Amino acid sequence: MLKLLAKELKLTASILSYVFIVFALMAFLPGYPILVGTFFCCLGIFQTFQAAREANDITYTALLPVAKRDIVKARYSFCVFIEACYFLLTAAVTLIRMTIFTDVIAYTNNALMAANLVYLGFVLIIFGCFNLIFVGGFFKTAYKFGKPFVCFIIAAFLIAGIGETLFHIPGLEALGAFGFEHLGTQLGALCLGIILYIALTFVSMTKAARDFGTIDI
Numbered sequence: 001m002l003k004l005l006a007k008e009l010k011l012t013a014s015i016l017s018y019v020f021i022v023f024a025l026m027a028f029l030p031g032y033p034i035l036v037g038t039f040f041c042c043l044g045i046f047q048t049f050q051a052a053r054e055a056n057d058i059t060y061t062a063l064l065p066v067a068k069r070d071i072v073k074a075r076y077s078f079c080v081f082i083e084a085c086y087f088l089l090t091a092a093v094t095l096i097r098m099t100i101f102t103d104v105i106a107y108t109n110n111a112l113m114a115a116n117l118v119y120l121g122f123v124l125i126i127f128g129c130f131n132l133i134f135v136g137g138f139f140k141t142a143y144k145f146g147k148p149f150v151c152f153i154i155a156a157f158l159i160a161g162i163g164e165t166l167f168h169i170p171g172l173e174a175l176g177a178f179g180f181e182h183l184g185t186q187l188g189a190l191c192l193g194i195i196l197y198i199a200l201t202f203v204s205m206t207k208a209a210r211d212f213g214t215i216d217i
Contacts, residue, residue, distance in 0.1 A: 001070050004070055004073075004074035005081075007061070007074070008078035012048060012052050012055075012078070013048050013078065014044070014048040014050070016043075016044045016047040017044040017045050017047060017048045018044070018082075019044065020040050020043060020044025020045075020047075021044070021085050021089060023037040023041055023044075023086070024037060024041070024087075024089035024090035024093060025037075025090075026040075027090045027094055027097065027115045027119070028096075028115075030104075030106040030107050030110045031110055031111070031112060032112065033112055033164055034112070034113060034115060034119065035122055035159070035160040035163055037090065038086070038090075038122075038127065038156070038160075039126070039153070039157070041082065041083065041086040041127075042126070042127070042130045042134070044082070045078075045082055045083075045130070046134070046149055049134075049145050050145070053143060053145070058142050058143075068209070068212050069209040069212075069213065071212065072139060072205065072208050072212050073209070075135070075139075076131065076135060076201065076204075076205045076208070079130075079131060079135055080131075080201065083127045083130075086123075087120070087123060087127070090115075090120070090123060091120055093115065094115040094117070094119060097114075097115040097116075098115070098178075098179050098180060102178070107178065108178055113163055113164050113167070113176065114176050114177065114178050116176075116177055116179075117183075117186035117187060118163075118167075118177075118185075118186050118190070119163070120193065121189040121190040121191075121192055122160070122163040122189075122193065123193070124190075124193035124196065125193050125197065126156050126159050127197055127201075128197040128199070129152065129156065129200065130152055131200060131201040131205070132200040132201070132204040133155055134148045134149050134151075134152040135204060135205075136204035136207055136208045137151065138208075139208035139209075139211050140208075140211050142212055
């Protein structure tokens, strides 16, 4: 399993999967829908799936003396690794905005989503949907990924739209809190994001392993 993950990281991965991690820095941008950066990270992972398909990576890996379920787990582990790198970087940016830049006018007067713990929760929800819709969708055939990615794009921008709308609704203003205001609400949103990410990824990986096991490579 660890050797398969090493293959994913060193051989299979597109360089864009690593480059697009830096889009986590978009959380520094005021007056911009910062959740879009999460989509770009997913787009980077998509490039790995595309490059791997063109190189017949799945067929090559299936010929190795490894279990099919481990092939699926290795690809999911790669996705989780990239997502974790992005999350940690954007979390660092978020903490900087919540502390050092807490009084910067460009941020305090921002009409769009603030970089806070609620934002981090939405990042995890989008990643969870990517793992469920795109990665899980890919392993239904281990070849076709166009339709799953289009479905993910729709879901991702719907989630981003919800994130940008909720705190404008009367009674939900706390979701757009700046700094450490309404910390309980922010932590609750983050915990919800963590739970959904873990649940969606686990369910997707379990189903993907089952689907891939029925495919005749």
